Amino acid sequence: MGLREDLERFREVGENRREDLKEFISYGDLGGSGPDSINIPIKIVDLPEFAYDRRDMGGVGQGQDGTPDVGQPVGPPQPGDGDGEDGDPGEEGADHEYYQMDPEEFAQELDEELGLDLEPKGKEVVEEIEGDYTELTRTGPNSTLDFEKLFRSGLKRKLAMDFDEDYVREACKVEGVTPDDVFHWAREENILVSYAWIADAFDNVPEDERGTWASFEEMAENVEETSTMQRIRRDGLRDVPFRREDERYRHPEIIEEKQKNVVVVNIRDVSGSMREKKRELVERTFTPLDWYLTGKYDNAEFVYIAHDAEAWQVEREEFFGIRSGGGTKISSAYHLAKEILEEEYPWSDWNRYVFAAGDSENSSNDTRENVIPLMEEIPANLHAYVETQPGGNAINATHAEEVESTLSDTGNVVVAYVKSPDDVVDAIYKILSTESNDD
Template sequence: MGLTEDRERFREVGETRREDLAEFISHGDLGGSGPDRIRIPVKLIDLPAFEYDQRSAGGVGQGGDGQPQPGQPVDPEPGDGDEEGDPGEEGGDHEYYEMDPEEFAKELDEALGLDLEPKGKRVVEEVEGDFTDTARSGPRGTLDVDEFFKRGLKRHLATDFDEAYVLEGLFVDGADVDDVFAWARGDGVPVSRAWIADAAATLEAERGEPVTALDRWASFDALADGVERDSVTRRIREEGLDSVPFRREDERFRHPEVIEERERNVVVINVRDASGSMRETKRELVERVFTPMDWYLTGKYDAAEFRYVVHDAEAWEVDREEFFGIQSGGGTRISSAYELVAEILEEYPYSEWNRYVFAAGDSENAGSDTTESVIPLMESIDANLQAYVETQPGGGAANARHADEVEAAFDDGDGVAVARVSEPDDVTDAIYEILSTESNAESDGAGAGGAGGAPRGRTDGGDRR
């Protein structure tokens, strides 16, 4: 194995030593990643390099300017580099492990024990499958010949009978057409009364005398004992079929099976309190919860759209870059955000979109706004999942009641999660609490307001930090 292969192997080892995912979410630099590329630091290891043996100091080969000195690494692949004194501009490839959102979602499922299965919503196309469906009309070239023949044969078997056997019934002492018809149908012979009447008339015309004058059976029982009935199936096996009676109603035309392909799409509306009480530490906790969930849902769904709403006493929409940093000096009226959320969601019909509404703040709200306005608005919103994240470093404040009031208003099955984060180590537990509310509730059905899922906490009692 050469030096180049050694270096690549050590790089692979470095990637397996990347920072723990939960540690990265709670304490790592999330800002170095983008919406489609998550960069997780690698715990660096020294790559192999040749060095002059210190014990050889003073021997032949010790150089002056431009010559390697004892202990100095030898570059195995010399080439053009930066000028002396100029720092390099690019970081080493081994400093980060990169993953896309799909890989991130899979890793987070394993790390936190999640099991969210996205639902297909909007029909994006209808695919024609195999020609397995049939209809009573269609192009002649799609006629299902096998089905056509089977239907005709089935009718033939159902209507054919041993005519000679039925004719013998006309020679039973005292039997008329009605008696023969009743006897034949009682014996399971699919003959019509009209056929028997025609046969009787033909016999009388041929013989010139009434059929009753030709009686040779004392009774129908005597006839059955004296004449063996010939079955249709035996006759077909031995003699074959000259023809099968087909009718237009027997025709069936093949059509391709129509398969609907549904896109697993999602819209996520992130809401954040931007009032004066939301200091930098609180805003950072919001970012540590919301950013990984954005990555996670991007990886889970085929198509994901994100909208960002901030509010103080009023609400307005911003882009992602502004969302986590913006701060106003105003008061707080959380209902203003949900009014705007309801307007935005009109662009995303629930029948066609999976919908998530995640809000965060320090639980401070004006007066009775939570109970009188926010909770009714949340109940009116159709969504897979709604959540509120309380960020209160060091514990709750006396007037921070919003999370408690939301939690008290919604029961299991309402698809609403409440999580509390007071320090970075709480972040992964909060993410689990939110995302497991939907994944655990898939078997419970939809709750009030169309939100599917029952809020549930962890059942293992373990520490997921």
Template sequence: MGLRDDLERYREVGEKRRQDLAAFIQYGDLGNSRRDAVRIPIKIVDLPEFVYDRRDMGGVGQGDGAEEGDPVGQPQPGDGDEDGDPGEEGGDHEYYEMDPEEFAQELDERLGLDLEPKGKKVVEETEGDFTDITRTGPSSTLDFERLFKEGLKRKMAMDFDEEYVREALRVDGWGPATVYEWARSEHIPVSRAWIENAYEDLPADERDRWASVEEMEASVEHETTAQRIRREGLEEIPFRSEDERYRYPEVVETPERNVVVVNIRDVSGSMRQQKRELVERTFTPLDWYLQGKYDNAEFVYIAHDAEAWEVDREEFFGIRSGGGTRISSAYELAAAVLEQEYPYSEWNRYVFAAGDSENSSNDTEQQVIPLMEEIPANLHAYVETQPSGNAINATHAEEVERHFRNSDDVAVAYVTSPDDVVDAIYEVLSTEDES
């Protein structure tokens, strides 16, 4: 094994030592990842390297003049001094990077999911192999093999054993007309004009060599065109312009799998830091997963208290407001954005909302639920983040779950701690998988 093999082996070991995917989702630092690259910590594996033998430093007899018995150097912290506390510092980490597609595949395996993205009406045209044929095109795409085959077939169809036909003209009593009829019956592709010219060139004293055609056929060996080509080779092939065909790439049409994910988050005064962190820990893996599953993924982030507004991804997880809560304001904005920019005929839609389930009086029943029913989507989901358990007025999730209990496109999940995050993700994605 060479050094390159050793390095590859160390990389494989590093991948095996990376943090478990579920533990990463529940407790890992999601902020080190990007939308297109999921960075999962791994324990550093020191790669092999060359080091100098410290005994050779300075050369023999070139010490710094220390007297015999003097200490060579002062002990350093961590070198085994008795006052130290070994193991207190955490190990260094590097990162194993996976793209969203790999993340989605591994999450499917981890959770036992098999979500198959749906294609919409938008058609993606790509060029496949050069398997289609056309009558015109640039000379560089001329199909020479096909051209040769067509010419060869014509050669085989037009060619015949001329000497064999001339012998038929030597049958006593036969003339051009009789020989032509005989040739046709023998499937010999000879023209009447050729026979007449050959007969005129034949000396008169040779026109009665054979008493009958049977005697001629028994005495003269008939060589097929294929046999003659193998024996003599080919001097020319009769190509024609209509034989020319040009290759061009096959047009492959596939339904493009587009998805838009609308993430809605409560940023009212009751959504304190721990609740916000649980939202991020749940929504971020969902974003990675759907981005890995679909060809084209776009994300819309909506924050709301009593009013709703669109934000970017960075603001979405960090923003904090101090107002009240009216969840329907977010669904009203989501409906407007989807209607204008992401028609359901062309886009798969996911509408995910999260908060502590606190909502203004009657807003869930009178506004939110009707809006959820009016917005066509592959899946609606609400994730309740309530670390201390349900508050007295935290009823939104329960109301949504009760109303949509028989629906196969609405999921409700409850997260009270990071331990619940993976189960919540499974609840959301398995609902889409089943539907």
């Protein structure tokens, strides 16, 4: 392998290979990313190069600048000798840069990693946009007048109303006829001429030309009637009868765009039993879910609710760090979630996800008497509960099991168990695959 191939290989390893997405979710630094930008570490590998030791400028055996001759004993190693500059190898970590992706790219890659493809739903008409100028209206600025349509309407009228004036004048010369006779004859011949025009033409027939034809039949046999198209070809199109009612103005088509909206309610137990490891597992599960849904939907909003025995709404920056010393009543969070959703995010307009997490420890009977009925009352695409118990199940950690045994058949409720970072990706898959299979 030549130097060029070495260089390309190191570039691939060092710059183009980033941390595996599953590894990043389970063990990476999620805190280095924001809601709209996910930073995944790239390990930078130094390229190999030749370097000359300045202490060895004279070459072995030349005896210059203090370099020993052949056979001359050397002293003990000096500081700086060896692999590391400060002595102990492996004490310093490698340099890192970051591969930056937006939530849409993250969602696409997570779909590929997990074999998912969640199709978001559009519920709310958020705006009307102007499309092509395909609509027509009777009023508008002159610049939008559809002249082509105006001309076609006028021409159509001309073709329908036009007649051979010379031919009708000859009919007025038939012996013994009156204007009434000529008008009835014209109607029988499908010649669209007004009575007033015939009366005027009859009065203008010279006296010496009256009685030229013995009958209408004789006149028709001796006088050739020309069609409208023949006259247009012969004389040209001199006038087109436009009317105000023919005017049409081009107007842009109004298109209603449905924006795919989602609200995600994140609920976290912050009671005294939720220690650091449990809190980290909640963050590792919820954060990628937030990124994923942000990437999937046009408009994603998030509500963060912390609770112990009581519940309160918090900002995202506070959500994962809060810890209280109180007891646990999970239903308090669902009461608050229901109130917020009903007031601000109506089910008719918003897709809803309600994600809750904790160690499954709850006050006596609260799950069956309060939480489960509230979950059934709150319409949502998906209700999920994530149990985080790093040390295994506690005796009184029964909330997840009760929810699962009661609501698992409803189709929009899922329970996931996370005991270590290795379980996080599987939990995310279980949650999202439940939604993606829900019709």
